[in-house]
Amino acid sequence: MSRTLTGLRYRLRPHPGQERILARSAGACRWLWNWALAYREDLWLAARSAGARGFRGSTGYVHLSSLLPGLKERYPWLSEAPHHALQATLRDQDRAFSSFFAGKSGYPRYRRKGERDSIRFPDPKQFAVDGDWVKIPKLGWTRFRLSRPVTGRVRNITLSREGAHWGVSFCAEGQFSLPNRGLPAVGLDLGAVQSVTTSDGRVVSFPVTTPSEDRRLRWLQRKASRRLKGSARRSRTLAGLAKLKRHLVNRRRDAAHKLSTRLATAHAAIVIEDLKLRRMTASAAATTEEPGRNVRRKSELNRRMLAHGLSDFRRMLAYKCERSGARLVAVDPSFTSQTCSQCKHCAPGNRKSQAVFLCAACGHHANADLNAALNILAAGQAVTAQGGSGVAPADELRTHPRRRPPARLAPTGIPAKAAAAA
Numbered sequence: 331m332s333r334t335l336t337g338l339r340y341r342l343r344p345h346p347g348q349e350r351i352l353a354r355s356a357g358a359c360r361w362l363w364n365w366a367l368a369y370r371e372d373l374w375l376a377a378r379s380a381g382a383r384g385f386r387g388s389t390g391y392v393h394l395s396s397l398l399p400g401l402k403e404r405y406p407w408l409s410e411a412p413h414h415a416l417q418a419t420l421r422d423q424d425r426a427f428s429s430f431f432a433g434k435s436g437y438p439r440y441r442r443k444g445e446r447d448s449i450r451f452p453d454p455k456q457f458a459v460d461g462d463w464v465k466i467p468k469l470g471w472t473r474f475r476l477s478r479p480v481t482g483r484v485r486n487i488t489l490s491r492e493g494a495h496w497g498v499s500f501c502a503e504g505q506f507s508l509p510n511r512g513l514p515a516v517g518l519d520l521g522a523v524q525s526v527t528t529s530d531g532r533v534v535s536f537p538v539t540t541p542s543e544d545r546r547l548r549w550l551q552r553k554a555s556r557r558l559k560g561s562a563r564r565s566r567t568l569a570g571l572a573k574l575k576r577h578l579v580n581r582r583r584d585a586a587h588k589l590s591t592r593l594a595t596a597h598a599a600i601v602i603e604d605l606k607l608r609r610m611t612a613s614a615a616a617t618t619e620e621p622g623r624n625v626r627r628k629s630e631l632n633r634r635m636l637a638h639g640l641s642d643f644r645r646m647l648a649y650k651c652e653r654s655g656a657r658l659v660a661v662d663p664s665f666t667s668q669t670c671s672q673c674k675h676c677a678p679g680n681r682k683s684q685a686v687f688l689c690a691a692c693g694h695h696a697n698a699d700l701n702a703a704l705n706i707l708a709a710g711q712a713v714t715a716q717g718g719s720g721v722a723p724a725d726e727l728r729t730h731p732r733r734r735p736p737a738r739l740a741p742t743g744i745p746a747k748a749a750a751a752a
């Protein structure tokens with residue numbers, strides 16, 4: 331098995347002095363990100379008025395980082411942040427733009443204070459890890475909560491804020507293999523409802539919000555909307571809301587981790603639907619209940635969590651299968667929900683409801699998700715029998731339209747192809 335990268339995240343335990351440095355460094359990185367973004371856009375606008383067309387290569391890391399010393403002279407507080415972290419910020423922006431130009435992600439956005447604050451250290455010479463201590467430039471030795479051992483060789487670290495706390499993520503390189511019990515292949519139906527159904531008849535539901543959590547969410551949302559914008563009381567309420575949402579998301583992620591590990595270590599092959607061949611618009615309608623106001627808001631959060639949870643689950647399944655040697659096969663999901671798994675009769679009328687499958691030809695009666703999971707398994711076995719590669723494409727559920735570039739850069743400020751893909 332080849333060496334791979336893995337991310338390990340821990341809660342950082344900085345003392346108050348270190349926390350101040352962290353906040354200032356994150357502020358400097360955020361400022362630099364926004365400055366560089368505005369600088370790029372200004373360059374594009376200037377080039378556009380001069381008649382140029384393509385802007386992809388107009389500026390980038392090499393040029394921008396050469397401006398850093400001048401910036402530091404002009405804004406001395408920039409030097410409070412570690413130099414490597416500032417450089418890493420510029421590199422990250424380069425990556426964000428290449429991903430945007432490749433049509434893989436939306437237009438890079440301006441960062442706001444407290445929103446995804448992070449500091450990255452790309453150079454292993456700059457830091458050290460010893461037990462539950464990590465040495466970080468400008469901060470010195472800092473403690474973190476060693477919730478599991480740090481394995482592999484740490485390549486780079488990222489410090490990021492999560493609510494009131496800071497976390498440290500180690501990106502480690504090593505051989506992270508998982509065992510595999512070699513059980514027969516299994517097909518998965520990732521439902522529009524909050525569950526995964528396996529072809530051997532098991533149903534695992536990912537946790538959704540409970541009624542009392544819904545009430546609390548709504549109560550906090552109402553409270554926040556009553557508070558004055560920019561007030562301390564409002565930001566406290568918003569922090570409470572963010573904390574609750576994080577808790578719900580973490581709970582879901584935990585369930586996804588448990589299920590993906592269990593499947594990847596048990597079966598020799600796992601068959602899933604190829605999402606590139608399926609549009610997810612239908613699932614939004616399927617989970618939207620009565621069009622009452624509160625119901626809508628509730629289902630919106632649940633729908634988003636579900637979509638993220640399922641794409642998380644697929645991503646986890648992909649890397650865990652790689653580690654356990656299980657084969658992950660992605661198949662065309664068309665007609666899997668209306669074909670009879672027993673006699674292969676295919677008709678839209680076979681699916682009586684969200685839950686019930688009843689074959690019009692042979693009378694086979696089953697749970698609709700289980701029937702679909704069996705079809706997915708059969709399709710996967712057909713693919714592998716034909717010598718198919720069995721490689722699952724890296725795909726994701728897209729729940730929001732991609733961010734577009736600001737209007738002032740359109741229509742010619744960004745190459746037309748990238749703008750269309752955005």
Ligand SMILES: [Zn+2]
Pocket residue numbers: 670671672673674675689690691692693694
């Ligand atoms: Zn049938």
